[in-house]
Amino acid sequence: MFLKKTAIALAAILAAAGAARAETVPVLVPITGFLSLEGTSQRNGAVMAIDKLGAAEGLETEVTDTGTTPEGAVTALRRALAGEPSAAISSMLGTQMLAMIPIADRAGVPLLTVSGTAKITELGSANVFRFFPGDSVVKVAQARYAVEKLGAKRPALLYQTTAYGQSGAAHLKKILSGLGAPLVFEEAVDISVKDMLPVLTRMQAADPDILLLHLHSGSTALVIRQARESGNMLPVVAGSAMHQPTTAALLEASQLKGVCAESASSPISEAAGPVADFTAEYRERFGIEPDAFALAQYDGAAMLVAAKAAGAKSAAEVRDWLAANSFDGLAMTYKSDGTGNMAHDAVVVCYDGKSRVPAIASRYENVDGSN
Structure with missing residues (x-):
């Protein structure tokens, strides 16, 4: 009887530990090379959103520098997929995104990006979600x-x-x-x-x-x-x-x-309101001024948190939720046009x-x- 009770208690502890285990959201962005300024903004926005909003959903981030080559992005994504994430923040560099999409499609993992390159949402992928208005x-x-x-x-x-x-x-x-x-x-x-x-x-x-x-x-x-x-x-x-x-x-x-x-x-x-509050918080945390790339990726990561809060757990559930729902972000309201373009204002x-x-x-x- 004692052993049975011990086993039950241990199972309960393990189950609780599993429920509390954080999910790592990969942040795969160029923070060195010719796109380092833009990529750093993208990273900062994603990390700030997950740290501020995602803790309640058990989310944390792991940042990988993709450099500016397609090979660097592909290597980073393949390594990240080993952790079975339900989504990834992915490079804003168009050539890197074009290389990452087929891999994400095979794995069925949605990519959240602020890349402006038009073609990334013209390939028929269901796993691309662009939070910066395209060309x-x-x-x-x-x-x-x-x-x-x-x-x-x-x-x-x-x-x-x-x-x-x-x-x-x-x-x-x-x-x-x-x-x-x-x-x-x-x-x-x-x-x-x-x-x-x-x-x-x-x-x-x-x-x-x-x-x-x-x-x-x-x-x-x-x-x-x-x-x-x-x-x-x-x-x-x-x-x-x-x-x-x-x-x-x-x-x-x-x-x-x-x-x-x-x-x-x-x-x-913006002199006042929620965006001004975001700017002040970003400035205090990173010691630099935010830009639209940081704010767009913040909003994109915040929508991922909203998907999790709505009960989306697997990559497929996250993808379906992002595709079907609108989200009132700080910069604008985001809603997919059916091809993954989420942002429609400029x-x-x-x-x-x-x-x-x-x-x-x-x-x-x-x-x-x-x-």
Whole structure:
């Protein structure tokens, strides 16, 4: 009898321990290499959300640096899958996401990302959930602001040679043509290029009235700095990399005069409310300013916590819950369009040349009509 009671008690203890055992959410993001600024923001947002909101659901995080190669991302995901997670926070770099998706599909594990590359939700995968508005949303905001608000008729475009750059360029060209302002100049710029004067000189020969950028953070800052230092004062409407405080910090405030950028949000531009509270908490924890990538991944991880709180335990249950439900995040309301695009709003922010903190100049809600 004593042995039986002991066995029952031990089983109860083990069951309680199993119930309390934390689930590790892999955070597989680029925190070194040319995307380190953006990737660090993504990591910080995910970790902050899980630490703050996920403890009650037994969630914790383990961060792996994917670097910037597809191989690095694939290796990181395969190792993470050995722990049988119900979801993973995955790289914002499009080439890495494209390499990770087939592996996630075979394992049946949903990937939560803030990658803007359009193709990742065009492959038919049921396991991709993008919490940053894709190019079909933010490029509409960028093009419309340039044409409708700034009166552009002869836009020029510089874009990165990466999958991200090519995706954005394709969308911009199509949207601008539809708005009656086709490009007068375009050129792809490799991430390794440090001297932007040759391409700026070629661009100027086409006599554009505005410069559009779809570049990563470092290249964005280089173009703007070298343009301003050479006396080129064309108005600039850049991609989301420009809204980042870490990008603005690479430039003098005066060099930002006439510069605007599309984004999902701009946490540092909100003076009050829940986003301002998020900004203050993020600043205190990490010692830097948050950007839209951090806020979007925070919201994405918070939606994962909501799925867990609603009873989703397995990867399949989490996937189905994310696909079927809407979630009121800090930046916007998220709901899948059926292909994993969760974010459908955008903003354009502009700098006044006196401060590195931009003001929200225009908001574009439910751009793709999916929400």
